[in-house]
Amino acid sequence: MAERTLYNHVWNQHTVDLLPNGDTQLFIGLHLVHEVTSPQAFSQLKEQGETVAYPDRTVATVDHIVPTDSIARPFGDAQAEAMLSALHANTHAFGIRFFGLDSGQYGIVHIVGPELGFTQPGMTIVCGDSHTSTHGAFGSLAFGIGTTQIEHVLATQTVALPALKVRQIQVTGSLVPGVSAKDVILKIIQTLGVHGGIGYAYEYAGSVIESMDMDGRMTICNMSIEGGARVGYINPDETTFNYIQGRPFAPTAAHWGKAIEYWTSIRTKPDAVFDDHLVIDGDQLEPMVTWGIHPGQSVGISERLPLPNGDADMLRAYTHMGLQPGAPIAGTPIEVAFIGSCTNARLPDLRAAAAVLKNQRVHDSVRCLVVPGSATIKDQAEAEGLDVVFKAAGADWRSPGCSMCLAMNPDQLVGDERCASSSNRNFIGRQGSATGRTFLMSPAMVATAAIHGCIADCRL
Amino acid sequence: MIITQILGTAIAIPGDDIDTDRIVPARFLKEITFEKMGDYLFYDERFNADQSPKDFPLNSVGHLDATILVVGANFGCGSSREHAPQAIKRYGFKAIIGVSFSDIFSGNCQAIGIPCIPASASDVAQITAAISDPPARLSIHLDSQRIQVGSQIWTSALSPARHHAFVTGGWNLKHLLKANAKAIQSVAQRLPYVQNFHDSISPDSTE
Numbered sequence: 001m002a003e004r005t006l007y008n009h010v011w012n013q014h015t016v017d018l019l020p021n022g023d024t025q026l027f028i029g030l031h032l033v034h035e036v037t038s039p040q041a042f043s044q045l046k047e048q049g050e051t052v053a054y055p056d057r058t059v060a061t062v063d064h065i066v067p068t069d070s071i072a073r074p075f076g077d078a079q080a081e082a083m084l085s086a087l088h089a090n091t092h093a094f095g096i097r098f099f100g101l102d103s104g105q106y107g108i109v110h111i112v113g114p115e116l117g118f119t120q121p122g123m124t125i126v127c128g129d130s131h132t133s134t135h136g137a138f139g140s141l142a143f144g145i146g147t148t149q150i151e152h153v154l155a156t157q158t159v160a161l162p163a164l165k166v167r168q169i170q171v172t173g174s175l176v177p178g179v180s181a182k183d184v185i186l187k188i189i190q191t192l193g194v195h196g197g198i199g200y201a202y203e204y205a206g207s208v209i210e211s212m213d214m215d216g217r218m219t220i221c222n223m224s225i226e227g228g229a230r231v232g233y234i235n236p237d238e239t240t241f242n243y244i245q246g247r248p249f250a251p252t253a254a255h256w257g258k259a260i261e262y263w264t265s266i267r268t269k270p271d272a273v274f275d276d277h278l279v280i281d282g283d284q285l286e287p288m289v290t291w292g293i294h295p296g297q298s299v300g301i302s303e304r305l306p307l308p309n310g311d312a313d314m315l316r317a318y319t320h321m322g323l324q325p326g327a328p329i330a331g332t333p334i335e336v337a338f339i340g341s342c343t344n345a346r347l348p349d350l351r352a353a354a355a356v357l358k359n360q361r362v363h364d365s366v367r368c369l370v371v372p373g374s375a376t377i378k379d380q381a382e383a384e385g386l387d388v389v390f391k392a393a394g395a396d397w398r399s400p401g402c403s404m405c406l407a408m409n410p411d412q413l414v415g416d417e418r419c420a421s422s423s424n425r426n427f428i429g430r431q432g433s434a435t436g437r438t439f440l441m442s443p444a445m446v447a448t449a450a451i452h453g454c455i456a457d458c459r460l
Numbered sequence: 461m462i463i464t465q466i467l468g469t470a471i472a473i474p475g476d477d478i479d480t481d482r483i484v485p486a487r488f489l490k491e492i493t494f495e496k497m498g499d500y501l502f503y504d505e506r507f508n509a510d511q512s513p514k515d516f517p518l519n520s521v522g523h524l525d526a527t528i529l530v531v532g533a534n535f536g537c538g539s540s541r542e543h544a545p546q547a548i549k550r551y552g553f554k555a556i557i558g559v560s561f562s563d564i565f566s567g568n569c570q571a572i573g574i575p576c577i578p579a580s581a582s583d584v585a586q587i588t589a590a591i592s593d594p595p596a597r598l599s600i601h602l603d604s605q606r607i608q609v610g611s612q613i614w615t616s617a618l619s620p621a622r623h624h625a626f627v628t629g630g631w632n633l634k635h636l637l638k639a640n641a642k643a644i645q646s647v648a649q650r651l652p653y654v655q656n657f658h659d660s661i662s663p664d665s666t667e
Contacts, residue, residue, distance in 0.1 A: 144564050147494075430481050
C-alpha cells in the first residue's frame with residue numbers, strides 16, 4: 001500500500017474509526033449539497049427526528065435543474081421548481097448556508113466551492129455528486145457519495161469509505177499551444193481505461209501539472225471519476241495558495257501563516273511509495289476528441305477512428321454514433337456546440353472559447369450554447385466583454401447551471417443531434433435524447449467545431 | 461437486517477461499462493423521493509420512444525421474476541446517483557454479481573443492503589451460461605461466500621469483512637457511525653482547519 005503520500009496523511013488525519021465491515025469512518029471537513037441528490041436524505045433526517053451534527057461544515061447551492069434562459073420563479077417545470085423549493089426549505093430548517101438564485105453567487109457546486117474559498121487543501125470533501133473529485137485540485141481528498149451517505153454526513157459529519165490504493169500519474173514536458181487540461185485528462189483515461197481507476201486515488205504530478213493554473217487542475221481532477229478513480233488530487237503549492245488567498249471564505253490574514261503551514265505539511269513526501277505509477281509525455285499531446293459512448297473512447301484530432309477488434313462494446317459505440325471505423329475524426333459534422341459544465345465552464349475556459357470565436361461566425365447548421373459555471377463567472381466574463389464576443393459570433397450566452405451536460409433542465413439534444421461538448425460524459429442519452437450523440441473535447445475545440453460545423457483542429 | 465443468503469432467478473445484462481445514466485436516465489431524477497425509481501430502471505434500454513418494448517433482458521419472458529443481476533465490468537460507472545441502486549432494489553433485485561463495480565455505485569448499494577459481489581470474468585461467463593438457457597435458479601450464500609447454480613459452485617470475491625457485515629446486519633452503518641460521537645469530536649478538534657487555524661502555539665490563539 002502507498003505510504004507517505006498526501007492521500008495517506010489526509011486519510012489518517014481524518015480517521016475516526018475502523019469499522020467491522022472493513023471501511024474507515026472518516027471525518028468530513030466540507031460537505032457540499034445540491035438539489036438533486038439531497039431531498040431524500042433530508043426527509044430521512046426529518047422522519048427520524050434528527051439534527052445536522054455540524055451545520056457549519058455543509059454548504060448548498062442549486063445547479064442541475066436551473067434553467068439557463070430565465071431564472072424567473074416559479075420555473076416552467078413544476079418538478080424543477082419543487083426541487084429548488086425543497087432545497088431552500090431543507091437548508092433553512094437545518095441551519096445550512098445556501099447560495100440560492102438570489103445570492104448572486106450560485107452556480108455549479110464544484111465551481112462555487114472553490115471560487116468562494118470553501119475548498120481548501122488537506123480537507124476531506126464529499127458531495128452527492130461524482131464530480132466532487134474536482135476539489136482534489138487543491139490537495140483535498142474529495143469523494144462523490146450517494147444519498148444514504150449524505151444522510152450519514154448530515155447526521156454525524158462522517159462517512160464510511162473503503163481505503164484506496166494510490167497511483168501517481170506524471171505528465172512530463174510541456175503542452176503546445178492549443179492543447180489544454182482537457183486533452184491531458186482524456187489522454188490519461190484513454191491510456192488507463194474507464195475502469196483502470198477502480199479502487200484507486202489518482203495523484204497527478206509532473207511539470208505539466210505543476211505549471212498549470214488551478215482552473216486546469218480542476219478540469220483534470222474533475223474527470224478522475226471518468227477513469228474510474230473516485231478521488232484525484234494534486235499536491236498544493238504556491239499556485240494553490242495564491243488562488244485561495246483573499247476569497248470570501250478563505251483563512252484570514254491573521255491565520256494565513258498557520259494555514260500555509262498545514263497545507264504544506266500534507267504534501268506527498270519525496271520518499272513516498274505508490275501502488276502504481278504512470279508517465280504521460282506531455283510534449284506529444286494533441287487535442288483529443290471522444291468518438292464513442294464512454295470517455296475512454298477517444299482519438300487525437302489528427303488520428304483515425306479505431307478498427308473493430310471483435311469487442312461487442314465497441315460495436316455498440318459505432319452503432320450508436322453512426323461513425324465509420326477507420327475514418328478520420330476531423331470533418332465529422334456536428335449540429336450542437338456546448339461550452340459549459342463543472343469540467344470546463346470557468347473563466348479561462350470561456351476566454352479560450354472566445355479567443356476562437358472572436359470575429360468569427362457560428363456555422364449556419366450549428367446552435368451554440370455558452371453556459372458559465374457560476375453567477376460570479378458570468379459577471380467576470382461580462383466585465384471582460386466575452387459575452388459580446390459570443391453573441392456577435394451567433395452563440396447563445398446563458399445564465400449559470402449544469403445545463404446540457406446532463407440535460408436536467410430545458411437544455412437538451414433533440415433526436416440524434418451530434419454535439420461537440422466541453423462536458424465530461426458521452427454516455428448514451430446523457431444530453432437529454434436517447435439517440436443524441438456526444439463528442440467530448442476542450443472549450444477551444446468546441447468553439448472551433450461551432451465555426452466549421454464539423455470537428456476540426458483548433459490549432460489550424 | 462441480516463442477509464445470509466439470496467435465492468432466485470438471475471438475469472444477465474451483457475456488456476461492460478454500463479453507466480448510471482443508462483440505469484436511470486437523468487430526466488427521472490427530478491422526483492424528490494425514490495418511490496417510483498423501480499419503474500424507471502433501464503428505461504431507455506427497455507422501451508422505444510413510443511413506449512413499445514425493446515429486445516432487452518429485463519423484457520424477456522423467462523426472467524420477469526428475477527431477483528439477482530449478473531453484469532460485466534465497471535457496472536454502475538458515472539454519476540453517483542443513488543437513484544440507480546434504488547431503482548434496482550425497488551424493481552425487485554436483491555444482489556448483483558459482476559466482474560467489477562464502480563466504487564461509488566458499490567458503496568451506494570452496500571449502504572442500502574444490496575451486495576455487489578465481484579467474480580472473475582470467466583466465472584461470470586460460466587454463471588451467465590448456467591442461468592440463461594433455460595432460466596435456472598441461483599443462490600448466493602453470504603455466510604459461506606459461495607455462488608451456486610445446481611451443482612455448480614463459484615467463490616465470491618467479496619471481502620470477508622463485507623460478507624460478515626451482511627451476515628450480521630452490520631451493513632446498516634448509521635448507528636455505528638453515530639455511536640462514535642466522542643471520537644468524531646476529538647478528530648474535529650485535532651484538525652487545524654476545523655479550528656480555523658487557531659493553535660495553542662500560534663500568536664493567533666489569544667484572539
